[in-house]
Amino acid sequence: MVERRDLLTGLAFGAAATGLALSDGRDAWANWGSIAPGYSPGEDFDGRLLVNKPRAYQVMEQAGVDGLVALNPVNVFYLANYLGYKVAQMYSFPAFAVLPRDPDETPFLITSHVDLWNIANSEREYPELMPYSFATNWQEYLDQGNWATPPAAGPATPWPVDPDNYVPREAEWLAVQDHYNGLMSASSEYALARALKESGLAKGTLAVDDWRIAKVLDRVGLDTVTCVEGDNIFRRIRQIKSDVEIGHMRTAARANRAAAEAMFKRIDKGATRADIDRMFMEEAAARGAKATWIAAGGVGGLPDGEVVEGRPLLMDAVSQINLYHGDFGRTFVLGEPSKKLGQRAALMRTAWDEAFAALKPDRTYSDIRAVAQDAMKKTGLPMFGIGASPHSVGLQHTDEPFVDGLPFQKRDDLVLEEGMTLTVDFPYMEPGWGACHLEDLVVITKDGAEALGRMDGPLVIG
Numbered sequence: 001m002v003e004r005r006d007l008l009t010g011l012a013f014g015a016a017a018t019g020l021a022l023s024d025g026r027d028a029w030a031n032w033g034s035i036a037p038g039y040s041p042g043e044d045f046d047g048r049l050l051v052n053k054p055r056a057y058q059v060m061e062q063a064g065v066d067g068l069v070a071l072n073p074v075n076v077f078y079l080a081n082y083l084g085y086k087v088a089q090m091y092s093f094p095a096f097a098v099l100p101r102d103p104d105e106t107p108f109l110i111t112s113h114v115d116l117w118n119i120a121n122s123e124r125e126y127p128e129l130m131p132y133s134f135a136t137n138w139q140e141y142l143d144q145g146n147w148a149t150p151p152a153a154g155p156a157t158p159w160p161v162d163p164d165n166y167v168p169r170e171a172e173w174l175a176v177q178d179h180y181n182g183l184m185s186a187s188s189e190y191a192l193a194r195a196l197k198e199s200g201l202a203k204g205t206l207a208v209d210d211w212r213i214a215k216v217l218d219r220v221g222l223d224t225v226t227c228v229e230g231d232n233i234f235r236r237i238r239q240i241k242s243d244v245e246i247g248h249m250r251t252a253a254r255a256n257r258a259a260a261e262a263m264f265k266r267i268d269k270g271a272t273r274a275d276i277d278r279m280f281m282e283e284a285a286a287r288g289a290k291a292t293w294i295a296a297g298g299v300g301g302l303p304d305g306e307v308v309e310g311r312p313l314l315m316d317a318v319s320q321i322n323l324y325h326g327d328f329g330r331t332f333v334l335g336e337p338s339k340k341l342g343q344r345a346a347l348m349r350t351a352w353d354e355a356f357a358a359l360k361p362d363r364t365y366s367d368i369r370a371v372a373q374d375a376m377k378k379t380g381l382p383m384f385g386i387g388a389s390p391h392s393v394g395l396q397h398t399d400e401p402f403v404d405g406l407p408f409q410k411r412d413d414l415v416l417e418e419g420m421t422l423t424v425d426f427p428y429m430e431p432g433w434g435a436c437h438l439e440d441l442v443v444i445t446k447d448g449a450e451a452l453g454r455m456d457g458p459l460v461i462g
Contacts, residue, residue, distance in 0.1 A: 047124040051079050051099065052242040052419075059237045060101040065228060066204030067105075069192070070097040074395050075209050075234045077323055079107065081124050084115035086188075093188045093216065097127070100199045108195035110188055113156040116180060117173040130195040131156070135186035148221025150194075153184035193222040201225065207233040235401035239392050240419040246443055248324040249394065249421045252289065253441040253452035256326025259283035260317035263294070264332055264460050271307040273297070280317060289319040289326070292397070298435040309335035312344075312434035314427060315460075318397060327393050327423050328453070329439030334462040340433070344386075345459040348426045348438040351375045351388060352458075355424050359442060359449035363416050365390045368424060386428040386436075393421055393441060420444040421452070 060068065070076045073087050079097035086094030096110040107127035111119075116131060135141070135151035156177035166174070185191035192213075196202050202222060207230030208214065214227040241249065262283040267276065276296045284291040295316035297303060304311060316329045331345060354375035355368050372388035391411070392400035399421075403410040414420075421443045429435040438458035442449040 045123075046244050046247050047081075047122075048244045049081050049125045049127070050077070050242060050245055050248075052237065052240055052245070053099075053103070055240045055242075056099060056237045057101055057103065059233060060207070063207060063228075063233050064205065065101065065207040065230070065233070067098060067100040067196075067199065067201045067206050068230065068234065069196075069206050069208045069213050069227075070234065071095075071208070071210040071213055072231075072234075074323075076109075078234070078238060078395055080109035080111075080127055082109060082111065082115070082119065082122075082126055083323075084111050084118070086112045086114075093212075096188060096192045096195070096213075098192070098195050098199055098201070099127075100201055100204075102200065105200045106198060108199060110191040110195055112188070113177070113180070113184060116156055116176050120172045120176040121169070129180065130185065130191045130198075131180050131183065132185040132188050132191040138186075147219055150190045150220070151186040153186040153190075155181050156184065189216045189220050193217060193220045196222065196225065206230075209234050232401045232404055235399070238394055239400050239414070240417055241394060241421050241443070242419075245324065245394065246419070246421065248322050249326075249441065249443070250452045252319070252321040252324045252326040253328070254326075255287040255289045255321055256284070256317055256319045257328045257453045259287050259289060259291070259319060260294075260315065260328050260330070261460075262286075263317070264315070264330075264462060267307055267332065267334065267462050269307060269309060269334060272305065273301045276307075280319075284319040289321045292318040292320055292325065294318075298429045303431070303434070307334055310338065312337070312341045312436055314429065314435035314437040316427075316437055316439065323395055325393050325395070325397050325399075327397065327439060327441055329425065329427070329437035329458075330460045331436040331438070331458045332460045332462060333434075337459060337461060341436070341459070344428060344436045345457060347376055347379055347386065348428075348436060348458045350379055351386070352424065352426060352438055352440075352455075355388060356442070356449060356451075356455075359416065359422075359424075359444060360447065361416055361418055361444060364413050365411075365416075366413050368416075372424065372426075387425055389425040390422055391425065393423055416444050418444055418446050426458070 070079055073083055076095050076097045077083050079099050084095055098108040108130045109127050110130045113131045113133040133154045133156060136154045137152045141151060185194055203224045205226045205228060208227045209230050217225055259280060263279045266279050273296055276294055280294040281291040297313045313332045315332045318325055318327050333341060351372040355372040358368055358371040368390050369388045376386060391398050400414060401412055403412050423439050423441050426438040440455045441452040443452055
């Protein structure tokens, strides 16, 4: 086990030193996984593991589980810092990640052999690898009902090698694949069973984020584990961000806002929803982000089918860097804003200022809503149904646990804690007039909240 870890560490964090990074410093972290949402900008990119391990151990202990097993790509990425080809290809069981509650046991990333070269390229930290390839004696298993004996696994790659002419990067690829050839499993399912045995979880109680995991383990002969529903357990862990995650969130928030502001400057009379989508995608890509959506106009889009002067439009911009989300909302109007729009904008600004001041540890979501609504009432203007909805943001746009035990999703009234990243939405839509919005990302600190980007008024005039 030590030899395997030493090789992985040497490859992942030694890439630049061995000449694998291009001169602009971006290549090593650009090629980390096949569904990467864009370059991770700058040579100061933090490639450490994302998972908040102290929080994970605490939540696992509270839940009475011995470990976590992830199949959902969000949670695999969170625990293992990587997503690979099989995820992009929509395989049923493309990758797993395992985190034992015991810090002395080994966490694992179960991923395809086709990912080994990318992992060798990348300046990122990973848990221990448990790669899988394919079964070479599969014919023997077609007519038997017992799958507990693992099939023989094929090699990492069948490609021929020209030993006299390969370059240093190719040498790293060959080193990692040669090392793992003797450690291959025939499938992700068998690799998962093997990882659980090596991490001391073969007889443990596991929080799984997909109930198919229990069936998978039973099918390959590991029926000694107990699986419990784990989606909310993962969400409870993820709601308190690690320092690495907060750094990624800050980068994503600033790039997302900059992309939206650049897009606002390009909007002109007659622009369609398709034009706005395209401009936001272009501006996000120019900043190393991948656009997720731009809600332009409101839930139904642009009321007039195109941008017209004087019509206030809700703008809600979301994009990703390193799979972490930026979330930014403003009100856009082309031309001179009306008095009514000025009133709505002032109402939102007042409500957000009061809500921001109330964002402190030990306050609840319902507290924040009540503060914002009370602030709007005090302005003397009618409420007009403007929302004041806090929600956590991270690897998912709504990145928080729900109430346990319900056959539907009901957002929990969370207590704010240091390290949470969230936003408070202030949308307002009035058919026949227009729509407004105000939204900024913040992180909860020891004494209050810190904006992850610049905060200003809700109104943008084009």
